[in-house]
Amino acid sequence: MTITCERIDDLLFEGDAASLELAETHARGCLACREKLDDWNDISRTAKSMQTTWPSDTLWPRIQRAIANETRSRAPMILRVAAALAVTIGLAGILAYALHLHHEKQKAFDQAILRVTALDEVERAEKAHLIAINNLEKLAAPKLEEPQTPILVSYKEKLMLLDDAIAECQTNIDHNRQNAQVRKQLLSMYSEKQRTLQDVLREGNHVSNP
Amino acid sequence: MQAVATLTRPVNRPEISPAAEFELLFRTHGERMKSIAYNHLGSVSEAEDAVQETFLKIHRASDTYNGESSFSTWAYRILINTCYDILRKRRRRGDEESIDANPIERTASTVDDAKRIMLRRLLESLPEQRRTVFTLFEIDGLSHAEIAETLGITEANSKWILFSTKKQLQEQWRKSQ
Structure with missing residues (x-):
């Protein structure tokens, strides 16, 4: 096979024994390719001579020690991680319990506030009733002192019964301010007394007008 | 050295302990690894450091070795990357590449x-x-x-x-x- 100078690079690229042999054959008759091939082979020869070895009896024991040290330091690391995890879980538990307590306290406080607020509202309503009743009583007093008609007499009796019931309720409330049932009864009795006084006033006007 | 057995499939032999198996790997590949490291670093002591670091990395990463590549090419890859790291550190420090004066046996x-x-x-x-x-x-x-x-x-x-x-x-x- 005839090899041209242009093909030398292809042969060197392939780099296998057969290709290099063909390149060598061509270089025997071509000075330019001879120089090129000589340098090529010189580099390879020099490179191969650079393969190095030296006695290193201490290297393996060094590696063994390094691995053993790392294995030893890895074990306490696992323990440290486990301890840190346990502490974290413990702290999380304590925090959760504290939050729960705080939440319960807050709930109780909120409920107490609600109760106080509701009571205040009820007491304000009672006061409004009392003011209205006092005003009506002043107006109705002359007609109730000496009732002129049977109906006014029955209104007067009804009002006396209501006053007794109201007094009883107020005694109960003095013992337990938060008794909602008694409060409700008192309010309905105030309302009833207010309505009755209004009826008295209407009845009185009806009587005096004719 | 508990994980060595999974790493050393190429030489996995039930009759030898994992530690002995790891030593066998060093005996088999150590010389060539030293040479590769030396030819990258030009220093015997740095080459030995690189080989030691490579075996530590192999030990640490033994769980990730899946046996797809041969052990030697896997180890060489780790070694070459370790050498690159040393060279980069050296360049950052502004050190010149060193050619060791230590006596080296040539083949x-x-x-x-x-x-x-x-x-x-x-x-x-x-x-x-x-x-x-x-x-x-x-x-x-x-x-x-x-x-x-x-x-x-x-x-x-x-x-x-x-x-x-x-x-x-x-x-x-x-x-x-």
Whole structure:
């Protein structure tokens, strides 16, 4: 096979024994390719001579020690991680319990506030009733002192019964301010007394007008 | 050394302990690894440090070795990356590449030291990948298949890098003579 100078690079690229042999054959008759091939082979020869070895009896024991040290330091690391995890879980538990307590306290406080607020509202309503009743009583007093008609007499009796019931309720409330049932009864009795006084006033006007 | 057994499938032999198996790996591949490291770093002590660091990394990463590549190419890949790290640190520090004066046994003695020093100087100026391909093929005698697996490139690419690197060296070689 005839090899041209242009093909030398292809042969060197392939780099296998057969290709290099063909390149060598061509270089025997071509000075330019001879120089090129000589340098090529010189580099390879020099490179191969650079393969190095030296006695290193201490290297393996060094590696063994390094691995053993790392294995030893890895074990306490696992323990440290486990301890840190346990502490974290413990702290999380304590925090959760504290939050729960705080939440319960807050709930109780909120409920107490609600109760106080509701009571205040009820007491304000009672006061409004009392003011209205006092005003009506002043107006109705002359007609109730000496009732002129049977109906006014029955209104007067009804009002006396209501006053007794109201007094009883107020005694109960003095013992337990938060008794909602008694409060409700008192309010309905105030309302009833207010309505009755209004009826008295209407009845009185009806009587005096004719 | 508990995880060595999973790592050393290529030499996995039930009759030897994991520690002994790991030592066997060093006995089998250690010399070539030392040579590869030396030819990248130019210093015996740094080459030994790199080999030690590589075996530590192998020990740490033994769980990730899946046996797809051969143990040797996997180990060489770790070694070469370790050498690159050392070279980068050295460059950051502004240190010059060192050529060790320690006595080194050469496998061939027909080439004079002047040529070896000249080639080493030329190799130092090459980019990392070119230098590694040349070193692995020409100095340490790895095949293109092994180089391809070690560096994660194709065989054809390995061949091309070697050819173009040698062409570049050839021009400088003649000028330097």
